[in-house]
Amino acid sequence: MESITKNRQTPATLRAMVERAYGAEQVPTGEPDTWLEELGHGWFNVAYRILLRDGRAVVVKIAPPRGVPVMPAERGAMRIELDALALIAARTDVPVPQVDHADLSHELVDADYFFMPFVDAENFGIITDGLGTERRAAYNEALGAANRELNSIRGSWFGPLAGPGDPSWRVVFTGLVEDVLAAGEARSVDIGRDYDEIRKVVALHADVLDEVIEPRFVEWDLWDSNVMVRDGRIVTIIDHERALYGDPLMEAGFAGTYLSDFGDPTAFMRGYGQEQLTPREQTRRGLYCLHLVVIMAIETVYRGHTTPTQYDWARKQIDTMMRLLTEP
Structure with a gap:
């Protein structure tokens, strides 16, 4: 890339x-x-x-x-x-x-x-399409179990690992959203929606964030492309630069519970030990998906992408997320 x-x-x-x-x-x-x-x-x-x-x-x-x-x-x-x-x-x-x-x-x-x-192993994200259903599910289940262990690390605040943090997850997460929106506005990135529309939708549902009261270590970027596998097991997990203390539902493995384009989360959740989400947990996950796809649209400008594939996809997902979070 x-x-x-x-x-x-x-x-x-x-x-x-x-x-x-x-x-x-x-x-x-x-x-x-x-x-x-x-x-x-x-x-x-x-x-x-x-x-x-x-x-x-x-x-x-x-x-x-x-x-x-x-x-x-x-x-x-x-x-x-x-x-x-x-x-x-x-x-x-x-x-x-x-x-x-x-x-x-x-x-x-x-x-x-x-x-x-150097780890002599295969990148799960690269080989996943060539794996059979059972092997892919086994790796995703193992990933769910590993992710749960990562989330077992408790923090003393929400926010950056090194601090400073805040005792309120609502304050931290809405701050993350505002940082991204401000970055997009600074470069005049067209995300297909007025930036204030995004702010209003996040504010509309922000009360569900108050249910998160214990800071946990969150990888946030633990996609299959950051997992190295060999002989049926996870050999190592790479790329930890987005880690923070937050809500484990931010993890990539849960994204498919709200937005199907992120894939079937069944095996991951089985390994994690959480079969389904409550309605209010689903709303939190929806906010995290909205935040994520806005990032994915804006970052293409900051990274100077020469092809529109990611940008076009993210724009469509922003529309989908806004509908899901505003319609009954």
């Missing part, structure tokens, strides 16, 4: 980054195509697979360039991911990447970056 947020680096710079992380004796030699490969399926950060001199394969993930505007939830995203990885490793048994080296100094490149071991 192409995006102007991808902070690509030269082989010479990548060699310098390897030396800082692993030592001069591990810096690869030879032509770049013998040791360097860009991993292209990500949408935001750039990631490279690098073969060290001793034969180990590692991945370096690099945040966007300093001068590229990003969406509000993506500001400081790599530091959020590092915090999330440390928290998950300390508090759960959910498999996540090990951080070999993180550099936040901006001395070698104009952004944060970190190295981790």
Whole structure:
């Protein structure tokens, strides 16, 4: 996926980054195509697979360039991911990447970056269409169980992992919505609806947010494309940069309970241990879906997408969500 947020680096710079992380004796030699490969399926950060001199394969993930505007939830995203990885490793048994080296100094490149071991596994999102129904359901059920374990981590506030936060989920979530709408207005993004219409619909249903009283760790971006699988099991979960303390119903696995375009959530919910949602939980999920598809429309402008596929799809979903949240 192409995006102007991808902070690509030269082989010479990548060699310098390897030396800082692993030592001069591990810096690869030879032509770049013998040791360097860009991993292209990500949408935001750039990631490279690098073969060290001793034969180990590692991945370096690099945040966007300093001068590229990003969406509000993506500001400081790599530091959020590092915090999330440390928290998950300390508090759960959910498999996540090990951080070999993180550099936040901006001395070698104009952004944060970190190295981790390369995981020899398949991306669930890439292979899912080729799987049989039973295997796909088994992976989704395992994902539901893993997601529930992640959500078992309790926070002391709603909002960013590192704080500051707020004791009210309504305050935090409506603030997230306003941040996104303001970002869209700043770039004059046409989302097919007046921005104040979105604000009114969120305000109309905001009382359901008051039912969320315990902050929980929420991945928020745990789609199948962020799950690496092998031999019938989840090997690791990647891309944790949107994590926050919030309502577990924000998780991607629940999106299909309100909007069918996000897929059948049955196996995920079975693994999670929650068969269905109450009407008021459904309304909360509806607000989260609306928030999500508005993000998906606006971010195409910030990322400089060259094809309209995601934008056109998101515009249609905004219309659908507005109808569902306003009609009896």
